[in-house]
Amino acid sequence: MLFYVVLLLLGAGAYYYHFKTNRKKIIERLETVVQRRRDDLAKNVQEAKRIGDKLDATRRDWIAGLDFEQLQGELQRGHVSAVEAVRTYFYKGVLAHQKTNAVTAFILEAEQQAEEMDEKAKSPSYVKPPMFGIPLSLKECLKVKGYDTTRGFVQDAYRPSTEDSIQIEHYKKLGLIPFCQTNVPQSLLSYNCSNPLFGTTTNPYDSTRTCGGSSGGEGALIGAKGSLIGIGTDVGGSVRIPCHFTGTAGLKPSKMRFAHRGGGASVPGKPMIDANDGPMAQDVKTNVEFLRNVWGDIDFQSDRDPYCPPVHWNESLYASEKKLRVGYYIDDGWFTPTPALQRAVLEAKKHLEAAGHTVVPFYPPRLTEVIQLYFRAVCLDGGQYVLNKLLKDIIEPTINMQVTLWMIPTWVQRALSYPISLVFPRMGVLMSSLTRDTFELREAYADIEAYREEYVGLMMKDNLDVILCPASIMPAPQHDIPSKVLCGVSYTCLYNLLDFGAGVVPVTKVSKADEEKLINEYPETDKWYQITKKATIGAIGMPIGVQVAAPPFREEAVLRAMREIEIAIHGK
Numbered sequence: 001m002l003f004y005v006v007l008l009l010l011g012a013g014a015y016y017y018h019f020k021t022n023r024k025k026i027i028e029r030l031e032t033v034v035q036r037r038r039d040d041l042a043k044n045v046q047e048a049k050r051i052g053d054k055l056d057a058t059r060r061d062w063i064a065g066l067d068f069e070q071l072q073g074e075l076q077r078g079h080v081s082a083v084e085a086v087r088t089y090f091y092k093g094v095l096a097h098q099k100t101n102a103v104t105a106f107i108l109e110a111e112q113q114a115e116e117m118d119e120k121a122k123s124p125s126y127v128k129p130p131m132f133g134i135p136l137s138l139k140e141c142l143k144v145k146g147y148d149t150t151r152g153f154v155q156d157a158y159r160p161s162t163e164d165s166i167q168i169e170h171y172k173k174l175g176l177i178p179f180c181q182t183n184v185p186q187s188l189l190s191y192n193c194s195n196p197l198f199g200t201t202t203n204p205y206d207s208t209r210t211c212g213g214s215s216g217g218e219g220a221l222i223g224a225k226g227s228l229i230g231i232g233t234d235v236g237g238s239v240r241i242p243c244h245f246t247g248t249a250g251l252k253p254s255k256m257r258f259a260h261r262g263g264g265a266s267v268p269g270k271p272m273i274d275a276n277d278g279p280m281a282q283d284v285k286t287n288v289e290f291l292r293n294v295w296g297d298i299d300f301q302s303d304r305d306p307y308c309p310p311v312h313w314n315e316s317l318y319a320s321e322k323k324l325r326v327g328y329y330i331d332d333g334w335f336t337p338t339p340a341l342q343r344a345v346l347e348a349k350k351h352l353e354a355a356g357h358t359v360v361p362f363y364p365p366r367l368t369e370v371i372q373l374y375f376r377a378v379c380l381d382g383g384q385y386v387l388n389k390l391l392k393d394i395i396e397p398t399i400n401m402q403v404t405l406w407m408i409p410t411w412v413q414r415a416l417s418y419p420i421s422l423v424f425p426r427m428g429v430l431m432s433s434l435t436r437d438t439f440e441l442r443e444a445y446a447d448i449e450a451y452r453e454e455y456v457g458l459m460m461k462d463n464l465d466v467i468l469c470p471a472s473i474m475p476a477p478q479h480d481i482p483s484k485v486l487c488g489v490s491y492t493c494l495y496n497l498l499d500f501g502a503g504v505v506p507v508t509k510v511s512k513a514d515e516e517k518l519i520n521e522y523p524e525t526d527k528w529y530q531i532t533k534k535a536t537i538g539a540i541g542m543p544i545g546v547q548v549a550a551p552p553f554r555e556e557a558v559l560r561a562m563r564e565i566e567i568a569i570h571g572k
């Protein structure tokens with residue numbers, strides 16, 4: 001017996017030694033890649049600055065002060081050239097990057113693309129596309145010819161895409177000029193924004209706090225006024241959470257409203273958790289103008305990707321005179337949001353009511369079950385795909401919790417979940433989420449289908465057009481918090497599970513009264529509440545958004561409600 005125990009221990013020791021030595025070699029090799037990539041980025045930023053500085057400062061500052069609609073108009077009238085717009089946004093992008101570390105590469109060819117467009121525009125017969133010359137920022141995982149899509153994995157540096165994705169081709173056809181790529185958390189499966197290759201992107205309002213993720217570079221860049229319009233991706237809140245954390249506005253459409261051919265995914269092959277790309281901007285108005293043009297011309301994408309149905313921009317839904325019926329909630333029953341987030345929903349409710357809409361309570365059913373189904377279906381292989389990639393890389397410390405859970409075998413998590421749930425019930429739920437076998441996975445898929453039916457059934461029963469709810473559980477926390485409170489995505493991941501269109505519009509900022517309420521009334525009943533409360537103390541002045549959602553192909557109703565909230569707040 002003793003012999004076998006000694007043999008087992010020796011075997012385990014040898015395996016551990018081999019694993020450690022192997023990891024050390026991998027890390028040493030990748031550290032040289034990191035250094036090289038960071039040096040290249042520093043040169044790239046210098047070059048972008050040089051291009052931005054070509055423009056006379058007075059002229060540049062004037063163009064820099066134009067909003068999307070004004071710049072679009074000046075470009076259409078020929079009062080501003082595409083080259084001037086690109087140089088201005090290289091300048092503004094560099095400033096925002098210096099503040100937040102948002103950019104992973106400036107697309108230097110943008111200047112030449114702009115020159116060619118200006119040249120074409122000299123011909124009297126040339127009809128300018130609707131977004132002629134407008135600089136567009138892109139989340140790093142979107143495929144642009146000649147540029148990397150590392151998703152924060154060092155191993156994927158210096159493997160540039162050979163083609164633009166269909167969406168990027170389309171944006172160029174509409175006149176937009178991709179001018180930079182923006183940072184992400186390693187693996188994209190987190191709502192912070194740090195990776196070993198490009199480092200940490202910070203919140204433009206407070207550098208000790210995260211800009212959110214995974215489209216965090218976009219949030220930081222747009223929030224710091226370094227871009228007017230950008231594209232993120234969202235499988236659990238990655239467009240909406242950064243918008244909420246950085247005071248910007250964005251929309252995650254339902255899956256089929258964009259072509260996915262030639263695009264990339266964080267984890268390919270998870271059919272029931274629908275991800276999509278979506279626009280992010282300084283306001284809702286810009287998102288509307290962008291989508292009106294893109295979906296107005298969606299045949300371009302449908303012709304190249306037959307899986308993208310030719311569903312056009314629905315102006316009659318967006319501009320309808322018929323008042324909306326809105327269902328709202330301020331607490332999903334799984335994770336009570338901090339006071340500012342609840343107040344934001346109540347303020348948005350008042351704005352919608354003042355505009356003549358009917359707003360009634362709505363209760364999303366069984367969020368505990370939703371959380372389990374979401375994690376089961378998003379990590380459908382128990383996290384194996386991502387873990388395999390991570391073990392061949394330098395692992396980002398701010399996603400430690402995900403990595404730890406992916407490393408513990410599912411059966412061990414299940415065994416531990418019961419005793420843990422006796423003291424920390426919500427942790428018990430998380431630890432019994434990952435699937436044991438394909439039988440259980442099939443059941444989860446069937447349950448998601450049933451939940452979708454139930455949810456839309458409840459909306460139909462009450463004649464609801466859209467849902468209004470919090471965008472998250474808290475304002476932007478410190479960089480390490482999202483991994484510690486993974487289940488804080490309940491407000492956003494629900495709408496991926498349902499495949500609804502869902503967007504976030506900024507409504508308010510955290511006030512002193514919110515902080516007092518937080519200190520006196522916010523629950524401390526488990527570790528997650530304690531972490532959330534502590535992270536929210538000191539967040540006075542941080543932006544707060546609200547979320548609006550509607551079933552697939554009704555994104556225009558979502559945008560309408562978001563825009564009406566925006567008009568009520570800003571008067572324009």
Ligand SMILES: CCCCCC/C=C\CCCCCCCC(=O)NCCO
Pocket residue numbers: 188189190191213214233234235236237238239265266275375378379383402405406430431433434486489
């Ligand atoms: C036992 C459960 C283990 C859970 C491991 C965590 C896995 C996933 C965390 C999900 C958090 C989602 C954040 C948002 C991610 C997002 O939308 N990414 C966009 C990708 O296109």
